[in-house]
Amino acid sequence: MNTALNELEQLSLGVMAQVLLHTQALPLQVWRNAEQVNQALGTAARHAWVVRRWLVALGGAGLLREAGERVAWRTPPPDPQLGELPRLYGALGFPASMARLHTQVIECLPDLLRDQFTLTHLLMLGGDPVKVLSAYQHNHFTATINQALADRARQISAADGQLRVLELGGGAGGTTDAVLAALQACEKDYRFTDISSLFTGAAHRQFRLETGMQFGLLDLNRSFSGQGILPGTQDLVIAGNALHNARDLPYSLGQIRSSLRDGGALLFSESIADNPAMLTFMHLLLSPAADAPLRPHDEAFMAADAWDLALQATGFELLEVWPRACEPLAAAGQRLFHAIGV
Numbered sequence: 270m271n272t273a274l275n276e277l278e279q280l281s282l283g284v285m286a287q288v289l290l291h292t293q294a295l296p297l298q299v300w301r302n303a304e305q306v307n308q309a310l311g312t313a314a315r316h317a318w319v320v321r322r323w324l325v326a327l328g329g330a331g332l333l334r335e336a337g338e339r340v341a342w343r344t345p346p347p348d349p350q351l352g353e354l355p356r357l358y359g360a361l362g363f364p365a366s367m368a369r370l371h372t373q374v375i376e377c378l379p380d381l382l383r384d385q386f387t388l389t390h391l392l393m394l395g396g397d398p399v400k401v402l403s404a405y406q407h408n409h410f411t412a413t414i415n416q417a418l419a420d421r422a423r424q425i426s427a428a429d430g431q432l433r434v435l436e437l438g439g440g441a442g443g444t445t446d447a448v449l450a451a452l453q454a455c456e457k458d459y460r461f462t463d464i465s466s467l468f469t470g471a472a473h474r475q476f477r478l479e480t481g482m483q484f485g486l487l488d489l490n491r492s493f494s495g496q497g498i499l500p501g502t503q504d505l506v507i508a509g510n511a512l513h514n515a516r517d518l519p520y521s522l523g524q525i526r527s528s529l530r531d532g533g534a535l536l537f538s539e540s541i542a543d544n545p546a547m548l549t550f551m552h553l554l555l556s557p558a559a560d561a562p563l564r565p566h567d568e569a570f571m572a573a574d575a576w577d578l579a580l581q582a583t584g585f586e587l588l589e590v591w592p593r594a595c596e597p598l599a600a601a602g603q604r605l606f607h608a609i610g611v
């Protein structure tokens with residue numbers, strides 16, 4: 270599996286190089302800084318961070334030479350073999366639709382970066398967005414992390430006999446599915462939330478027959494109590510790959526902490542770094558809307574140490590980060606975090 274991951278990363282670096290060379294954004298033997306590259310490519314301001322991350326990734330892979338803020342090609346990688354995508358995505362446990370989607374996105378990357386149309390629009394053409402998100406979350410790594418999260422959820426005890434669970438950014442319900450299976454024998458009050466009614470509606474259809482379920486909208490960037498979650502009421506908050514949507518992380522972690530009783534648990538999964546494959550694909554969805562302020566920094570994901578500090582600063586103690594860096598599963602860059610409110 271890790272070989273496929275590595276091949277996918279190399280192929281995606283090739284995709285970045287192809288875009289930069291074919292559009293003349295960074296021609297051979299020319300030195301440019303990131304701003305000049307974005308200008309030559311015609312990148313929309315909201316996506317400029319993506320191209321800056323490309324330059325970091327290409328530099329990190331030794332493909333660029335650096336002089337101050339300017340870069341030039343050392344050895345551009347070979348043209349990417351897009352025909353390999355179905356094999357690579359298959360080896361990572363993704364459904365075939367992911368390779369098809371990534372291929373389409375790669376073919377449109379310059380236009381997407383120029384905002385001639387949006388990735389959301391392209392994904393909509395591919396059909397039901399809930400199915401698209403579900404396919405994106407359907408892979409060996411995420412499934413294993415979801416199962417590990419569910420195993421920890423089973424160990425959490427209720428303050429008063431009924432386990433109160435709040436799920437944030439529940440999306441297509443992959444994390445929910447694993448957690449509900451683990452909590453089957455338990456008396457629970459499980460509130461599935463997301464910012465989008467597309468996802469809460471789909472979750473309602475999928476999970477409405479489970480006992481103790483509620484479904485509702487919740488924006489993790491706004492006051493939880495203003496959205497019906499009273500302070501100190503929850504035993505467990507869950508977020509599967511959702512907390513990177515926090516615009517002000519201390520604020521959102523503070524809201525989560527307030528919603529938990531003392532000793533209540535926060536279980537969440539997150540990527541701890543970006544990767545070339547997603548930088549040429551789904552990460553374009555992390556750009557702000559055209560009329561919103563630009564991202565305050567380019568890194569969309571935080572290292573485990575930074576999570577530890579952010580959790581400590583908002584009234585949590587981090588008990589566990591899994592898998593550890595030395596384990597083979599760690600190569601995918603996803604981690605499960607288990608914290609408790611202190």
Ligand SMILES: C[S@@+](CC[C@H](N)C(=O)[O-])C[C@H]1O[C@@H](n2cnc3c(N)ncnc32)[C@H](O)[C@@H]1O
Nearest residue numbers: 438439440441442443444464488489509510514
């Ligand atoms: C990667 S998906 C979650 C995947 C989910 N664990 C699953 O298994 O399908 C991230 C989710 O966060 C939601 N989201 C984005 N911004 C949000 C916000 N501000 N508040 C709450 N949810 C948000 C998205 O709608 C999306 O469903």
